[in-house]
Amino acid sequence: MPGALSHIRVLDLSRVLAGPWCTQNLADLGAEVIKVEKPGSGDDTRAWGPPWLRDAAGNETGESAYYLSCNRGKKSLALDIAHPEGQRLVRALAARCDVLVENFKVGGLAKYGLDWNSLRAVNPRLVYCSITGFGQDGPYAERPGYDFIVQGMGGLMSVTGEPDGTLGGGPQKVGVAVADLFTGMYATVAVLAALTFREKSGEGQHIDLALLDAQVAMLANQNMNFLVSERAPERMGNAHPNIVPYQTFATADGHLILAVGNDAQFRRFCELAGRADLADDARFAGNRDRVANRAALIPLLEPLLRTRTTHAWVEAMESAGVPCGPINRLNEVFDDPQVRHRGLRIELPHPTAGRVPLVASPMRLSASAVVRDRPPPLLGQHTSEILRDVLSLSPTELQRLEQAGVIGT
16 A cells, blocks of 8 residues: 555655654655755764664664654755755755755745745745744744743643642653654644645645644643633642542552543442442542542542552453553553554664664554655665656766765765
8 A cells, every 4th residue: 555645755854853753754654755964964863872773783873762763764865955056956856845844943044045935936836844942923933942941931841740849849841852742743734734735726835833832732621721710720740630530549569540530430449449438428429529629539549559559450440441550661661462462663674783673653544554664764875866866966966966065975
């Protein structure tokens, strides 16, 4: 089966995470993605190790795990866009591409003649996606954008972490760069929407994606809790602001997540724990009551959960239809029977390591393939191939460009 986007060619001028996450999604869906990188150094994340990919003999290959996480399925073109000849080549490629994704500072590509207004004159059908920290306009538009800072500015850290005044209290960032990842996912959706619009109109368009916008939008119910009540939510650790009990609990040998979503589930849990009386207590009978009396209920549940192991609780609650789950480390995640069954860990051939372990795309389409045959590229691995096949450059011309420092191969 061909990929759903096998007819689409993407020019990727982005680096680090938000842009590459978007273009990796497009590559997974079958698009040809040409990743433009600076000769000699490439994407910043190539140097973001350890850990590094190792070959069969245990030697480091120079490919960082971070880089490998967001660049599968792409072709690497080592090209210097600061060189006038490099700019000419990017314009020529843009004329033959459907999508361009970039995450330069606002106005950063205009000095090279590679901004939206310049390239739509070359290709009116081009979908041009710009990803920045704060958007193309507004008082912060000129600021550089960093995921950590945006997690703080966008409110996520105000609702993440243990409450002030408790052990370990204070704001916490999420363990992965979710502002970047949110933005990359929104960018993917926006690109697909713009391509659909182009099918009807014949016109491309400019997409303006900002990390701050995406972070604020993804606060979902916490946003609405504030907008409806006009009270800013507080950090609650692993507790839920609107549902009780819906948090972590210590067990006899570790921890588990108890995620009671309705009153029937709460009653079944209480019966399972030998405290059916709690479900009949007026303070805890309904979720509204449990939220109001959280401080009274949780201390009653904590000693109950400590009486059994995590595995014993999970097994018993699954049988009783009470949502729960363990808190796995990544070694346990990739050894989980469901994760193994779904094939989320894959391996692909790699030109220097022999094999490279990767995480499969979670997208599954019944009538079009999700592509799983191209590992993250070495720097400049496809330079000659791209310029020969897409722009019809001769070997002599490629040699001249390499000698001039315009490209790397």
